[in-house]
Amino acid sequence: MYGMVNKAVEDMVCTQFGESVWEDIKSCAGVDIDVFMSNEAYPDEMTFQLVSAASEVLKIPAEAVLEAFGEHWVLHTAQKGYGGLMQANGSTLPEFLANLPGFHSRVQMLFPKLQPPGFECTDVMENSLKLHYRTHRAGLVHFVIGLMQGLGKLFNTPVTVHLVESKEQGADHDVFDVKWSNDAIE
Template sequence: MYGLVNQAIEDLIRKNHGDQLWEAVKRKAGVDVETFVSMEAYPDSVSYNLVGAASEITGTPAAQLLEAFGEHWTLYTAQKGYGQLFRMGGSTFKGFMQNLHNLHTHVALSFPHLTPPSFWCTDVTDSSMLLHYQSTREGLAPMVVGLVRGLGRMFDTKVTITLTHARAQGADHDVFVVTYAPAPGPSS
């Protein structure tokens, strides 16, 4: 994955656990990179190994780390110059979610070697939807949970998300039930 992802993992670990632990995580992961370059594509194993090593060293389940990472990603990318992409995606949580499939199409304009995930929504009401997530990569459903929680925070919307069909348990792709507070109407 692009260095931007590994930079965000580094940022999260340094902030939560300090510089020394980050150096230990890199050593355990066998990652000999001083500084990640955001626009350079690294093997996926770099990101997976970093999360695995951080999980072992901190004693935190990898799924919990991925969830925290997803939440951090929304803040991190918004700070790192991709705020415009978030603004283009819509002004409400529900609208943004329905535009998710376009987001990485735009991201791919800046990251030509991107292997993006696919998202689509069905059964959309004023307060809930099914979010479908398909990826060439495995094991990243917890990251999606964190991402959606982060988007809820970004749009000041109370959100719940539950994985109901898991690829890890044989489903074709992951499906989440997402609930959200209805957006205020024009008169309120």
């Protein structure tokens, strides 16, 4: 994964828990890098080690770390890194989700070595859709749930996300049931 992913994990931890906790997490993960370079590729295993160590140090499930990271990614990292692309992808949650399949193609122009996941929306209704998620990386279901929750917050739209088909349970890919309300969050 690109260094910007690890930098975002660091930013989330430092913002919410402080730099000393981040140093504890890096130590627990066996990561001795002082500064992650945004455009440099790092082994996926390093990111997963950081998530596992964050779970251990913070004493919360890894799934909760991934969901919090997904929200942080949308509300902070993506806004800073891809602000224009985020805005161009849609002005409402349903519009953004409808355009999500092409989003990573545009991001890939910025990061040519990116191995992005694939997203596809089906069964689109006024307040729901099925989000199909295809990736070569295992273990990111809760990150996607966090991304959807972050998008709900970004667009001031209450959203619920449930995994309805799981690659880990034998499905071809992961499928999420995404529902939203047209009532804005106050």
